[in-house]
Amino acid sequence: MKETLISAAACSDYFGLFLSIGLFIIALKLKARFKFAILNPLLVSTVLCIIVLVVLDIPYETYRDSAKMLSYLLTPATVCLAVPMYKQLKLLKDNLAAVAVGITTGTCCSILSILLMGKLFGLTGDHIATLLPKSITTAIGMGVSEEAGGIVTLTVAAIIITGILGNMIAETIFKIFRIEHPVAKGLALGTSAHAVGTAKALELGEVEGAMSSLSICVAGILTVILVPLVSGTIH
Structure with missing residues (x-):
């Protein structure tokens, strides 16, 4: 039986596609049934x-x-x-200064915290460069990591873990620090947890989703600019 399944997987051009979608549907049903934060569909x-x-x-x-x-x-x-960002264009214009400061601060804090903790724990320059783009979307992070001399496969893992954790703990963090403004929630999720965080932001509301979507774009651009500058100091 096992040999038959392995052979079928090897022969099917869409085995991975159907397996991924099927398991994700199962994970969604588990999350809907039990409601535990740890049962994040992407993680499960x-x-x-x-x-x-x-x-x-x-x-x-x-x-x-x-x-x-x-x-x-x-x-x-x-x-x-x-x-969703386009639908909230007026809100974006009304809060432009706060949005710009929030995303810039979040991106800089992410990069600097990795740099400082990497130095503190004695990581090599390659490993620090690997982790620097952890808070941006995978499509951008892979290229940034490669340019900075990081290990791309580990960067992908770090990005996924960051997104899943951000998705799981976001609501708890908002409650602890009494963050209630939808713009602030969206900016925090998009800047720190990229697309997976944006999925959570869209669950919270349309404004949160729009601001999170914007954060992904701007944080990605800022990271592309800042990481090469920072990586030059660690190699």
Whole structure:
């Protein structure tokens, strides 16, 4: 039976695609049923996918090649986040100064905190460069990491973990620090937890989603500019 499944996976051009979508649907149902923050659909589906690949001894390359359509859709999906931002254009103009300061501060704090903690814990320059783009979307972060001399595969893992954690703990953080303004919530999620955080922002409201979408774009641009400057001091 196991050999049959492995053979079918190797032969199917869409095995990874159907596996990823199927497991994500299962994860969504688990989250809807039990409501626990730890049951983040992206986290659960990732863990389940790893378990399936390990148990069936399916090479990662086989899965990756058969799931490449999902990677192809990553960029247009990110671009689609501009729609809620466009709908809230007036709100953006009314809060332009606060938005600009918030995103810039958040991006700088993210980069500087990684730099300082990396130095504190004795990480090598390559490892620090790997973690610097952790708070931006994967499509941009991979290129930034490569240019800075980081390890791209670890950067992707760091970005995913950052997004999942941001998605999971966002509401708790907002309650602890009594953050109630929808613009502030959206900016915080988009700047710190990129697209996965934006998914949470869209759950909270249209304004939160719009501000988070904007944060992804601006934080990405700022990171592209700042990381090469910072990485020059660690190599």
